Amino acid sequence: MKVHELKTIPPYFGMVVAGRKHFEFRKNDRDFRIGDIILLKEYYEGVYSGEWDFVEITEIVQGRTLGIPEGYVIMEIRRVRFILSP
Numbered sequence: 001m002k003v004h005e006l007k008t009i010p011p012y013f014g015m016v017v018a019g020r021k022h023f024e025f026r027k028n029d030r031d032f033r034i035g036d037i038i039l040l041k042e043y044y045e046g047v048y049s050g051e052w053d054f055v056e057i058t059e060i061v062q063g064r065t066l067g068i069p070e071g072y073v074i075m076e077i078r079r080v081r082f083i084l085s086p
Contacts, residue, residue: 002036007043016040016079017053024055028073034060038077056080 006026008016015021024038034057042051059076062068 002030002033003039004030004032004036005039005041007048008040010042010044010049013040013042013051013053016055016077017051019079022077024075024077026073026075028062028071032057032060032073032075034058037080038075054080 006024012021026032036057038055038057040053040055042049055077057075058078061074061076062072064070068074
């Protein structure tokens with residue numbers, strides 16, 4: 001399992017946090033795998049807002065026969081919560 005840190009613009013970040021967006025379409029330049037965690041960081045015009053959230057990749061779809069461009073993936077995601085202990 002890897003943790004990937006990705007910039008996300010406010011409209012899409014807000015939809016993930018609200019539970020209305022359950023997928024990410026991204027260039028697969030990080031070797032995304034099912035079970036990996038993505039740290040989404042809200043980012044706009046060169047500035048991080050300080051808002052962030054974790055999601056887990058639960059499914060990956062790729063392939064030109066499905067109309068997905070070469071080198072890109074659609075990832076099904078779900079929000080996850082971590083309990084940090086000292």
